[in-house]
Amino acid sequence: MNTKNKYYDIYLQLEERILNKTYAAGELIPSENLLAKEFHVSRETIRKALVLLLENGFIQKMQGKGSIVIDRERYAFPVSGLTSFKELHEAQHMNATTKVIKNEYEVLPERVRQYVSLPKGAKAWHIERVRSLSGEAVILDKDFLLEEKIRKVADHELENSLYEYLENELGYEISYAQKEFTVEPVTEEDRKWLDLKQDSHVVVVRSAVFLQDTTLFQYTESRHRLDRFRFIDFARRR
Structure with missing residues (x-):
C-alpha cells in the first residue's frame, strides 16, 4: 500500500x-x-x-x-450544486436508467411562461424523462430548453446526458441556477409515470438555469418520490 x-x-x-x-x-x-x-x-x-x-x-x-x-438507498441530491443526473448516479453508484417520454417543440405552458417571465406565445423544446433506480421509476424530469438556437436533441443523447451533449457537442457554458423546493400533492401524471406506492406527495424542484453570459437558458421541474432522496447542502456559520 x-x-x-x-x-x-x-x-x-x-x-x-x-x-x-x-x-x-x-x-x-x-x-x-x-x-x-x-x-x-x-x-x-x-x-x-x-x-x-x-x-x-x-x-x-x-x-x-x-x-x-447511512442508508444509501436514499440518494443525496445537492441543493446548491448544478449537477446532471448522469453525474449524480455515477458519483453515487446508482443503478439508474432514463426513459424519454416527450421531446417536442411547443408553446410554453402558462405556468412555466410566468415562472421564467417570457412573453405569451414563447416556444421551447419540451423534454420529459422518467428516471428509474433499481427498476423503480422515482423521478419525473420536465425540461424546457429556452435558447432559440437549439435544435432537437436526439433521444439517445437525452437518455445519456443532456448537459454533456450541450456542453461538449454544442459548446454551451451552463453556469448557475435559481432553485425552488416544495412538497406537493401527487398528480395524475405523477401516478402514471412514477412508482409511488401509497405516496400522497412528491418533492418538486423547480430551476431557472442560466448560461455564463447570464442568458436564461432552461426551466426544469423535477418531481421526486419522497423516500428515495435526501437533499443536502453545506453551510458554515459566519
Missing part, C-alpha cells in the same frame, strides 16, 4: 464494503482500533479514511458508539 495514500486506499476498501453491503445500512462499522489492526496502520490514518466516508455520505458518527452506515 502506497505510504502517502494509505488512508485513501483504506477509504476505497471501506467504501466497497459498504456498497456491497458487507457493512449494511444501519450497522456500526468496526472500531478505529480494530480497523487499525486489520490494515496495520495508526488510528490517525483510520480517522482520515473515516472522515472521507463521512464527507461522502457513507457513514454518520454516533456519540459514544462509533460510525454507523
Whole structure:
C-alpha cells in the first residue's frame, strides 16, 4: 500500500464494503482500533479514511458508539450544486436508467411562461424523462430548453446526458441556477409515470438555469418520490 495514500486506499476498501453491503445500512462499522489492526496502520490514518466516508455520505458518527452506515438507498441530491443526473448516479453508484417520454417543440405552458417571465406565445423544446433506480421509476424530469438556437436533441443523447451533449457537442457554458423546493400533492401524471406506492406527495424542484453570459437558458421541474432522496447542502456559520 502506497505510504502517502494509505488512508485513501483504506477509504476505497471501506467504501466497497459498504456498497456491497458487507457493512449494511444501519450497522456500526468496526472500531478505529480494530480497523487499525486489520490494515496495520495508526488510528490517525483510520480517522482520515473515516472522515472521507463521512464527507461522502457513507457513514454518520454516533456519540459514544462509533460510525454507523447511512442508508444509501436514499440518494443525496445537492441543493446548491448544478449537477446532471448522469453525474449524480455515477458519483453515487446508482443503478439508474432514463426513459424519454416527450421531446417536442411547443408553446410554453402558462405556468412555466410566468415562472421564467417570457412573453405569451414563447416556444421551447419540451423534454420529459422518467428516471428509474433499481427498476423503480422515482423521478419525473420536465425540461424546457429556452435558447432559440437549439435544435432537437436526439433521444439517445437525452437518455445519456443532456448537459454533456450541450456542453461538449454544442459548446454551451451552463453556469448557475435559481432553485425552488416544495412538497406537493401527487398528480395524475405523477401516478402514471412514477412508482409511488401509497405516496400522497412528491418533492418538486423547480430551476431557472442560466448560461455564463447570464442568458436564461432552461426551466426544469423535477418531481421526486419522497423516500428515495435526501437533499443536502453545506453551510458554515459566519
